[in-house]
Amino acid sequence: MKEILKMAPAGFAEETLKKIDEIMARYPTRRAAALPVLYLAQREFGCVDDRALGAASRVLGISKVEVYGLATYYSMFETKPFGRNVIHLCDNLACSLLGAESLQHHLERKLEIRMGETTQDGRFTLKNAECLGACAQAPVMLVNDDVYEGLTEARIDEILAKYE
């Protein structure tokens, strides 16, 4: 652990570094911890920006460019700031068959943003998802870590009210 702390003079908070140390113990190589480290970096820095790339690059022992390559390859990472709550609305086939497009229009009207954008107050970011694996309960969306199934416009209104 001490070695990692020495190698990362700036960047992650002390507490995060401890967590990273725990995670790295689960793998035979440091690089294998790349995805969990990027999740932590995104949480700590708000998105995978330049500071996050630098911090992750130091603990993983790979170049910033390689970390950037990972951050832009995987859908779950954002290189630009996003809202306090992220809505992933599924619009793959099973959800589309049951009206995902009209739900998208409803969300866009209600939040006054288009797909991919963030509300002015930073409360919500709206994204589409390629299948959330709940096709038998379609249409579905994920808000942060919570899955909501069997959506209707009214139910979406109720759900959004729960998020600050």
Next chain:
Amino acid sequence: MKWGFAAADPKQPKYLLCNADEGEPGTCKDRQIMEGDPHELIEGMVIAGYAFGAEYGYIYLRAEYPKVVSILETAIAEAEARGYLGANILSSDFSFTLRVHRGAGAYICGEETALIESLEGKRGQSRIKPPFPVNVGVFGLPTVVNNVETLANVPHIMLKGGAWFAGVGSEKCPGTRIISLSGHVHKPGYYELPMGITFREVIYEHGGGIRGGRKLKAFIPGGASAACLVPEHLEVKMDYDAVAAAGSMLGSSALMVMDDTTCMVKVAARLMRFFVHESCGKCTPCREGTEWLFRLLQRIEAGEGKLSDIDLLRELCDHISGKTFCPLGEGALGPVRGTLIHFEDEYRAHIEQKCCPLKERNVRQ
């Protein structure tokens, strides 16, 4: 078979990876197993690990299932506390360490070599085979990659014997499958049924038939990569050979049902958008080909297509087929080929009428 090859390789340690990157659109069975009975999966992994001598295991879980991470981690801690997992399991000299690894949203990581690359902290892009993962897998060591459903079956087969398992389902495809039934049916859901049951039984008896008194137009039998089938295929049995003979594939047994208000060109376009997004970009036929197919399908759907576009679609499929690095490119052709076989008239109608010929449409793109 994979277990035997990995056991025969002298390199140590060996790894067992559980492929829980269930990303095939329409498929939601593995989530049910992991949420409902995580210990079934853990037990299956311990037995598999013992069988071919693996010391370490990872469950590669798709990012879209955040709640499942804590369910699995809790279950792993419970199993460790009781001595079923970890060092010297049940006081034997067998040790097996199991960890959960959360992916980050890339469909291709469900392909075993891409999954291995991703677990190593790289971009999830497929490797060329050979060498096969059983010899050179994760961290360069012998690795077996098995699906959640496969591993969850193991404890039951151990307990009741291979003859019991073979007694369920059809002769060539023994056992059961969990069918993820979705779309325009009365009772969508998860149905664990013997292999070899007909589509009619699943859709009409278990699924309660088509919603709103509508008629069945088409169904996709095995996830987004499988070509669609039509009502004349209702008597086809759900096993690998029978579905292949009907011109599609059983795949992940995700059965998506569409009624007569569904625009099949829009279905193909929507599924193609998925493959464009998920193509890893490593090889040209898949990276460029899926994009071109998507543009053509979109153009036809919007009523701006030309009659020659239909031949162009077929030609593009032939240029991709058999020329891609991994099965993703091949999978992307399923929706185009299936709809072209059964619904060419609908493509023509879009082009001739310069708009979608269906008055009531419910497939959104």
